[in-house]
Amino acid sequence: MSRERHAELTDLLSRAETAYHRDDEPIMSDADYDAGRAELRALEAADPSLSSERPVGAAPAEGFAKIRLAKPMLSLANTFSEDEVAAFLQAVRRDLGLASGDPLRVCAEPKIDGLSLNLRYEDGYLVQASTRGDGSVGEDVTANARTIMDIPWRLPGAPAVLEVRGEVYMSHADFRALNMRQAERGGKTFANPRNAAAGSLRQLDPEVTRERALSFFAYAWGECSEPLGATQTEAVARLAALGFPTNPLMGVAEDAAGLTALYRAIHEHRPDLGYDIDGVVLKIDDLALQEELGFRSTTPRWATAWKFPAETAWTTLLAIDIGVGRTGVLAPVARLNPVTVGGVVVSNATLHNAAYIAGLDGDGQPIRGGRDIRVGDRVQVYRAGDVIPKIADVDLAHRPAHAVPFVFPGHCPACGSEAVRLEGEAAHRCTGGMGCGAQLVEKLKYIAGRDVFDIRGLGDTQIEQFSDLGWLGGPGDLFTLPIPTIATLEGWGETSARKLGEAIEAAKKQPLDRVILAFGIPLVGETVSRLLARHFGSWSCFDAAMDRLAAGDAAVEAEILGIEGIGPIILASLARAMRQPAERDAIRTLAAALDIADVQAPAAADAPLSGKIIVFTGSLVRMTRDEAEARAEALGARTAGSVSKKTTLLVAGPGAGSKAAKAAELGIETIDEEAWMRLAGLEAEPAAGTERGLFDEPQP
Structure with missing residues (x-):
């Protein structure tokens, strides 16, 4: 079960990162994301064969040129309490060999809720600006960055090469003004300043960015041809001297008590700042100590983000409605007497599931002291991660006499089908x-x-418009839309309708794994879809196997369970979908509308990497992880997400962590990215005597 849950969480968090970092449309709150990451780490700690090491972020969107960062932009570990901050300091002291009484300066600065940006200056001139992307490859937003008043084009006296890193954000005043302009124009309004800032920076037209009044705080650096200072605070002061805005609330302390005082002071200033922050970033001040501490696979050991608690308010629960999501999840929603929480009027809140309403967690253990939630209750509302409202507690002293326990429906409120709990x-x-x-x-x-x-x-x-018109009774109807009629609809024209028709025609050609993914079967995400496609090879073989699965054929069940990475829970979800007549018909109708490409036949036995099982870890610089895996498979290898006894080769980039340690323990051959490029035939062999070690830096 842990393996299936790990796969599900990895897929969910990957989609959340793409939605947040690339699409600027979050699908989950910061708090839920943090909880998911924590659960993932717990699963990996219990089973070292599981691993999801990757930097937080998402691949660059189409429409922007790619920029490979000279140094990766990694994420930060999170802490949520004074005890966790004390544990962070204790771990740092232990790793540095310091006694509890030895001085240890730590700087604290507000964690800006915006979009990370890397600015590259050469000979004092701004030559490149990049978003974070997936941490290794970002989007080229140079023209847009040059429209931001806080970002200088020229830096007299700067090092010959200097990458300045910071956060692009939008002030509350500019956010309100933007939404007013958007509403007047009939355009899209933004949910919060962070989304507005990200969407504004990532415009294909820089003039749109210019009119949206973005701001910037500098707080770090990437590649730099000479030191900016001996400490974090000295280096940030140098950035300020060069002309960058830096945060005036940055301070330094030498123990947990001092950091707590700084944290509380910044939190106290939060309502009056005029821009959004969601915590305080703690960094070891001495840069030499930072270097000594180094990095985990995706986060530095010398820094952490101390997140703020959610803001709360009390109100009355008016009703509990049940919504139905894309994968069929019945989502209970609390309808509230409107109340202001953290400056936002809240009238709805998520209730998660039946157990949460009943006062229980997923393991059946009491939460909120076992207090259930009932219509009519006085409830405490908070904005998790300052985004999605949730209910924190219930005031039993004000519970109405007529309030009764909520009975979760056993059937779908939309279609009447049975509702099951997997x-x-x-x-x-x-x-x-x-x-x-x-x-x-x-x-x-x-x-x-x-x-x-x-x-x-x-x-x-x-899609909502065409569905209301009765044109979309199933997924196959996406490919038979009446384009000439669409051209006559309000808001459309011949050109836009023609382009839609061309896009629909182009989308008919799909690889088998994308088609399986399109079915939206619970637990069958990108990874599982790829595994199924590789195993069955063609739509006809997959379709025939699904017929047998729907009929309860034990042989095909055993065959699917024999695919590495697919377990009983995923099999059960796949079988449940295939046994639904309406679902099966919709799947077949969609497939019939497509030109489905077979999976490329396995490479011949004499292919360069035939028979090898390769795992990639750390931050690859020369290519993305997907590109590396595709190249390996084209050369006959199989790729895996975790190291095991079956692994024959580990390709480790900077920041490699537990996978590299596991490979060393098992005696598995490990190479760096440069050696991988040569092995993959993408780079010539170096001259004699120039072979580099695993993590050696390139020589100038």
């Missing part, structure tokens, strides 16, 4: 699949979206 899951799911109207519209949005078929011009609004 093993290992807390949520109930509608079993109607694409035969459920509520699921269908969301699934159509998913299928047409960037992460599946990427049909340009067919966004959420258009």
